[in-house]
Amino acid sequence: MASFSGFRDRNRQRSIASQLEGALLISSGIFPYFVLVALEAGGLLRASALLLFYPIFWLLNLTHHRTAALHAIIFISTFGIKIQNIKAVAKATLPKFFLEDLRESAFKVFSGCGGKRYVLTCLPRIMAEPFLREYLDVDCVIGTELKAIGRMCSGLVVPTGADRADMGWFQALKAAREDDQLIDVGLAARSNDHSFLLLCKEHYLISPQEDASPLARRDYPKPFIFHDGRLVTRPDPLRLLVVLLWLPFGVFLATTRIVIGIVLPYKLILMFTALNGFRIRVQHLETKQQPDPQSGVGSVTNKGTLYVCNHQTLLDPVVLATGILRRVSAVTYSLSNFSEVISPLPTVRLTRDRLKDRAIIQSMLEHGDLVVCPEGTTCREPYLLRFSPLFAEIAEKIVPVAVRARSSMFYGTTARGFKWLDSPFFLMNPCPWYELTFHEPVAGRPDSNELCYDIANGIQAQLGQTLGFECTNLTRRDKYRMLAGHDGIDPRN
Template identity: 45%
Template sequence: MGSKARVEYEAVEKCRCEGREKDSVVADLDGTLTRGRSSFPYFMLVALEAGSLLRAIVLMMVSPLAWLLYHFVSEGAGIRVLIMVAFGGLRVKDIEAAARAVLPKFYAEDVHPESWRVFSSCSSGRRCVVTANPRIMVDFFCKNHLGADTVFGTDIHVTSSGHATGLLMSPGVLLGAAKRAAVKAEFGDAQPDVGLGDRLSDLPFLTLCKEAYMVPRKSVEAVPMHKLFKPVVFHDGRLVQRPTPLVALVTLVWFPIGLVLSIVRVMVCVNTPLLYVPLMYKLLGIKLSVRGKRPGNIEEKLGLQGQGVLLVCCHRTCLDPVFLSVALGKQVSAVTYSVSRLTEMLSPIPTVRLTRNREKDAAHIKRLLEGGNLVICPEGTTCREPVLLRFSALFAELTDQIVPVAILPRMSMFYGNTVRGYKAFDPFFFLMNPRPHYEVTFLEQLPPHLTHVAGARSAFEVANCIQKMLAATLGFQCTTFTRRDKYRMLTGGDGSVK
């Protein structure tokens, strides 16, 4: 019977897209708009990022039960278990924050090309997503990055104090007849022009559509992120890879090992003379790649007397100046707008806080340059995507001795930067990766004719020039986004971390 039901509708590849601009479309999410049929990774992300490591462990332990219920009892029973464990007791604002800042990146990397071809072709029509997932978990991604007008999903019960109970609102898990009822209520007597699904529980709502297509199970390449309705530029969270059951299990098993390893790495490297740190890196499994012309004595090379060089680099983690100093083979100072007390205490190089007062900061940077080499990250904040945020032009007015440095860390398990988490732990999370890797590329010193004083260039021209040099080296895109844009996006507030 299941096999017969599946052949009632043609594969989505057979659907034509020409002339569908004004058509309406209704599509399922998991397995239809995305390639992955399982929603477990996204429940795990909510459990870990909005909850805790303990909640993630419990979810991992009950996942076999959820799988058995889903496949041998009912889809709804398995999903109820995942919702209860992942959501029960969490603050709604924490769930929403994870849905805004963490989940979109992983959803956007898994969009099905054929389904997206059809869904996006209905550019000015009504686009609806109907899914069994909790609506609070998928609403932001579907509307903001897929361009959906309406999202129907399972609604969770919330207490008066703003906490999710893990229980569901009527009609429960949005499956089968419940999906059909939601679509019927939205369109009334009018029929959606196109329906997209991938499993038997999608058939009830597909029967309402003028045309319906099924998404077959087969391996396909995901849609490039830049082709989505809106790409993901900023995202947060600690996990690098989508936590499928296997990845989640390996990550949770590695976590205590990685934590001990990161503490050992920090303690050993902080107490090792700079000359021997590269050797310690090799012994501790830390890889440092240095490219470009690394000067042995940068002041002598540039013919400077009594003045340091300003090393301008992109900002990927708070460890950028540390690895740059090791790559250079000489201690440098670093300026930052914000750094945790713990990071400041453990930093093997001098770290100086800026005040955001332009005149005071300029005077402070000049004094530091008189004492030696200085590292500055004009972006003002870290960013994970292959983009560079708008540079501050303050540094360009202070010296003409500028050496751009391209920084690129590579992580396999944990990100070494965060917005909503505890930033003091950023260095430890980076060093918890089995084999953390930093690439440092020294570029040529900025020519005199492109500098502020000697070349009579404006500070903004100098900053833009360096930004383009770094972007070209790394293969990144320059943007007009600023630090404040990042925090507004990831916190949903006015730019301050909550």
């Protein structure tokens, strides 16, 4: 068998068969992916049970009972969960963690073979297939098949043999071939059984430490824009234990931060948030006209200032108000009743009816300053969604604000989960971080609708340049259709 480092692509039309864990992926561990399914589709108690039984899985693997360990972890993480929910997690949550663990050298070899592509994995096929087909253009995924009872997962495995990384993979790959010809290239982890390589002309083995550099974001096979799930980092056993131990402290910390935001004046909020680990950084780009702290922009007018910012979390308007040390109002497309109750700012829900929304924004500007996020939804990755031009038709004074938020443990946004927990989850992070960059005021209310689009696109480009984000034409509807299977319309509107 040849060394993996000696591979040279001589024919881009060659077929390839590769192992997923330990070959295409740097890590050979599959536990974190089952944790994500258990947590996102089954809940916190199921993820905790998975961690509780981890020593048993480890002992079974240590004593070479890998198939028994796999069946046990599958049962605990999937029993009683709807198949549809597992597929949703596989599509919306798992690709982020697969991409972050994708081995750069193996990906270059894999993508360099333009023939038929096969991937073999111990993971259930429905967990790995969405990522492999969408990002790696895999033709055939060979993995463990889950047994379903109606629309529910039984936690059991269909006895196809694909759950065994020995002769089971050999038989499954042999049956998956369209003809009796050997596959041109085979990639496998050196530490695992690699019987399936007998069906390949050239064999390349990857040791755990060999070429263990992850693929850079700029080299991803396609832009990675939307994903879901609460956990920021890969939940290996130690990190999952830290998260579970942190939860009681996180709940207390989030409650404290919410109370501080509601009770204290803005000048004291900045000081107390810094003391409890919440960092807020505010900077103003050089302006031709210094803003008046009472009216927002230097020109005299009876209307309030419209602050236009990209959308990071539900806390964007609250943090902005703290940064400028005065009360503002906010409009939103969807906000839970709980979020409205704990919000220290007045909020109004838009209806997605252009005439009604126009009247709402005009009315709120008559009474003071207003914050609007024209993207209509959040985006976790360094991309900006399309800006709705409605704000440019109404406001005379527009202040673009570039917003950047960071968290280390929990995401404060979700498309499929409980949206009323978005703000608490962000505030549960040990040291959440916000940065606001205020730009020069821009004049609104042009003479034509075309100029409104130009203003919206110009502000989007301006904020994108400041943040280093890429501008897109994607919308809220695109995000929710991909992550949740619906248009993201709040039924209360």
